[in-house]
Amino acid sequence: xxxxxxxxxxxxxxxxxxxxxxxxxxxxxxxxxxxxxxxxxxxxxxxxxxxxxxxxxxxxxxxxxxxxxxxxxxxxxxxxxxxxxxxxxxxxxxxxxxxxxxxxxxxxx
Amino acid sequence: xxxxxxxxxxxxxxxxxxxxxxxxxxxxxxxxxxxxxxxxxxxxxxxxxxxxxxxxxxxxxxxxxxxxxxxxxxxxxxxxxxxxxxxxxxxxxxxxxxxxxxxxxxxxx
Numbered sequence: 115x116x117x118x119x120x121x122x123x124x125x126x127x128x129x130x131x132x133x134x135x136x137x138x139x140x141x142x143x144x145x146x147x148x149x150x151x152x153x154x155x156x157x158x159x160x161x162x163x164x165x166x167x168x169x170x171x172x173x174x175x176x177x178x179x180x181x182x183x184x185x186x187x188x189x190x191x192x193x194x195x196x197x198x199x200x201x202x203x204x205x206x207x208x209x210x211x212x213x214x215x216x217x218x219x220x221x222x223x
Numbered sequence: 224x225x226x227x228x229x230x231x232x233x234x235x236x237x238x239x240x241x242x243x244x245x246x247x248x249x250x251x252x253x254x255x256x257x258x259x260x261x262x263x264x265x266x267x268x269x270x271x272x273x274x275x276x277x278x279x280x281x282x283x284x285x286x287x288x289x290x291x292x293x294x295x296x297x298x299x300x301x302x303x304x305x306x307x308x309x310x311x312x313x314x315x316x317x318x319x320x321x322x323x324x325x326x327x328x329x330x331x332x
Contacts, residue, residue, distance in 0.1 A: 122274070125286065127236070127323060147330035162325025165231070165294060168301060170322035177234065177325050185274060192277060212321075213279035214236060216271025216286050221256035 120217070122182045124191075127174040127212040134207050139176070142204055146178060152196040155187025156180055173210070188215055229326070231291045233300075236283040236321040243316050248285070251313055255287060261305040264296030265289055282319070297324055 130139060147159050161178045164171045182188045191197050205211070239248060256268050270287045273280045291297045300306050314320065 123271070124275075125234075127321065144330055158329075160327040160329045162232070162327050164323050164325060166233075166322055166324035167294075167298060168322050170320060171324075172321045174321060174323060177323055179327075185276075189276060211279060212236065212281045212283060213275055213277050214273050214283060214286055215275035215280075216273060218269040218271050218288075220267075220269045221253055 120184045122185055122188050122215055122217055124180045124182060124188055125212075125214045125216075126178040127214075128176045128178065129173050129209045129211075130175065130207055131209045138207065142207065143178075145200055146204070149191075149196060149200060150180070153191050153194045155182050155184070155190050157183060174212070185215070229293045231294055231297055231324055231326055233289045233291060233297055234321075234323045234325075235287040236323075237285045237287065238282050238318045238320075239284065239316055240318045247316065251316065252287075254309055255313070258300075258305060258309060259289070262300050262303045264291050264293070264299050266292060283321070294324070 143161055146161070150156050150159050157180075159178070159180045161176065164175050164177070182191065252270055255270070259265050259268050266289075268287070268289045270285065273284050273286070291300065
């Protein structure tokens with residue numbers, strides 16, 4: 115098994131609160147993406163809506179994934195004022211959230 | 224916002240049952256990876272353990288992510304006998320699971 119050197123994926127699964135508009139979600143998503151420019155160790159960002167067919171998504175509707183070069187980078191991000199300010203705004207709109215960090219490993223079989 | 228053409232990410236967040244050994248998890252992971260060779264539309268696979276520091280992982284300990292060229296590919300995978308057999312084995316070891324599919328979108332800011 116090969117672990118990508120140092121790279122850490124930071125994944126959020128989110129269910130937004132009732133009543134939030136698509137526009138508000140788009141604004142929150144753009145502000146999330148802007149953190150890539152504001153927080154040096156944050157290297158990339160993408161997101162998506164659930165399109166699953168197995169009905170095992172447990173009510174979560176959105177995913178946000180960012181990439182860091184190391185766990186130290188994630189720690190710097192978590193403590194960064196731009197992230198703290200954004201996280202407070204973001205979480206005020208969220209009914210439930212899971213935050214999961216991992217170092218991706220590819221299995222050669 | 225740019226949506227990657229057709230590509231679908233298939234993400235599982237998992238908490239295994241108490242009592243499962245690291246060896247059993249490794250065997251399950253290897254068998255999961257072998258599905259890439261058995262199910263044509265499944266293009267790649269990686270996994271990882273939670274290393275998050277924010278304590279918002281809600282008890283989930285493992286993530287498995289595979290990539291498909293389309294939602295039709297995911298549907299073919301879900302119905303494929305090799306996947307059905309594997310899923311029955313895998314789910315028998317799982318205390319809770321979320322399955323989330325999405326088309327990754329990158330935001331240019």
